[in-house]
Amino acid sequence: MSGPSEQLPIGIAGAGPIGLTTALGLVHHGLPVVVFEEDAELSGDTKAGTTLTRTLEVLNRYDALGPVLRAAVRIDEIGDIDRRTNKASSSVVTGALTEDTRFPFVINIPQNDLEPALNETLQRKAPGALRLGHKVVGFEQHSDHVEVQVEHDGEVRTEKVRYLLACDGGRSPIREQLGITVEGHTLAERYMLVDILADLDVANPRDYPYLAYFGDPEEWMIIVRQPHCWRFLYPLHEGQSEPTPEELADKARRFIGDVDELEVLGQNVYTVHHRVADRWRDGRVFLMGDAAHLITPMWALGLNTGVLDASNLPWRLAWVERGWAEPTLLDGYEAEQATVAIQGSGEMAEAARLYMSRKAEAAPAEDAGNWGNAFTRGLLGVSLDVDGTGDWSMVRSGAEPDAVRPGDRAPDLPLVAEDGIVHTHDLCADAFVALYFTDTRRRPAVPAQDSKALHHYLVSRWDAPHDSGLRDRALFDPAERVTRRFGVAPDTMVLLRPDGHVAAIEPWDPQAGGDRAGELYAEITGQAVPHTQAEEIDVELGDIGTSVVFENEHVRVWEVRLEPGESQTWHKHHHPYLIVGVEGADNRMDFLDGSEPRHMQETPGRVVFRDAGKVHMLTNEGTTRYVNRLIELKALDENTEM
């Protein structure tokens, strides 16, 4: 990245849930961000009320989950009840997701609490990024930036940003300025949303699941236990006028039966659209959230589908801005998200609406197995078309988890790293990650850990011994829990993207060497893997040899001893040195900066002189023991300076 626009922030129009989540994503990847929000305050409107498992994972990746969980009610059961008979047809039990996610639940949190909770983290991580009372009134695109006209206190100023992300809601003035059309329809019925204060837990226990869908041909009803009240949502038929608070209270009583006290706290009637933009990008401007897709808010698929956009675009922008990818990487955003929103969420939400009014016999995506239902309803079933083959899906079926496929969101499970537990999603939160499911005892030829853009890890129930040279790349998988959940054959490489989706799954030859993951990375990003300068890499350097056998002020003499297959730790020479072979072997020298490894046939008595230089390590690839004497010339570097 170069030029005058180097420090420009990414601009976001709109501080709804998608603008805020996207801002958190950009900040997570270290990009400067500015959010322009027209209103003087975050919205206090009664809107979305349920946040799904996948959204919790995205917020956790962006280090923004704490305040959200604090403000929410957690639920591990979604009820599906027939209103006429009061019979529960099936509940979706999210506890079935314990082998998939750290968050086997969904949460209820009103949108007007969610937005401040997201903003709490944004303020902590990027103070001043949110500019309330700033309305985007126009913009002009240039080759490497966008000039945005922003109105504040009656004055219009021009702000320069690298990209403009339109998170400006269903009406999206930015979409309009771009002349992008939306296709779809508006429902004849409207939705009535009522917040009610009534004690249905102690004084009048009803024991509804805290998120319950009551299907009915006349009038379906959704009941949501919000943190401080109960929320009722039901349709208002065409021509039906908005009820008064007294009528709403009567209706609630008719539904829940007699209760001692009941108060209507708030209400909202809204028109339901099902509309999608015909393009999501124009140059440096991207549409996100409701600006790109207005989806029937059934099964919580409105806000949560927007969060999928906010999971997909930030890492792409980060890779391009860091110079780690060609700008073509940005094309994948619309290619992957549009199908998921239109045919995935859009069609599922419409089908759910028909089922609620019993115009369809079964719930969409309903399957005999609870695991598939829970996985789908938590929005974990989103599989993206990562390789452009048109293969995507949103629905998973079955009673038990099945094997991971390319495009899937990877299971988020614990592995044991050098210092403690790590979860798969944490490993790839800001990097591509190649996981090699293999037998670490055989010392597989895994590429060096030498790039911030692509990490390599062996996953095995066999830990890497300290003399293997693989400690920094080995993840211990006790009882093969993670290996089994991924469902891959032995010696398989799984490449994960920074959004936790699986980019590729391929068989892997543990002794072949090379860097297949790096080749795949280059295909995806359009650029070779950037190798980090050795000094920047976070590895602990070890000793130069096995033991020091002599030392004075001029020289330090080491013995280096390597059994067949044994590796040294990474180390660096600060002085020039001589090597005198004692016992010969076939050795490989790896370099931390990713340079081509060097293969050497060492023979007894061979003498080699080397300058101090790059971080490297030696591996004995042969079948005989290797021994040398390594003489560090402590004073020579000073002498040669003269």
Ligand SMILES: Cc1cc2nc3c(=O)[nH]c(=O)nc-3n(C[C@H](O)[C@H](O)[C@H](O)COP(=O)(O)OP(=O)(O)OC[C@H]3O[C@@H](n4cnc5c(N)ncnc54)[C@H](O)[C@@H]3O)c2cc1C
């Ligand atoms: C009553 C109701 C109930 C719903 N229930 C659910 C539910 O249970 N689950 C679910 O998933 N979804 C639900 N939804 C849908 C959900 O609310 C939306 O999908 C979600 O708000 C979309 O977020 P957004 O950030 O894309 O847009 P918005 O929330 O609309 O935010 C857009 C923001 O942009 C700002 N803005 C607009 N123009 C400009 C401008 N020119 N300059 C600067 N700022 C601008 C606006 O002020 C606003 O703050 C519901 C929606 C409604 C209306």
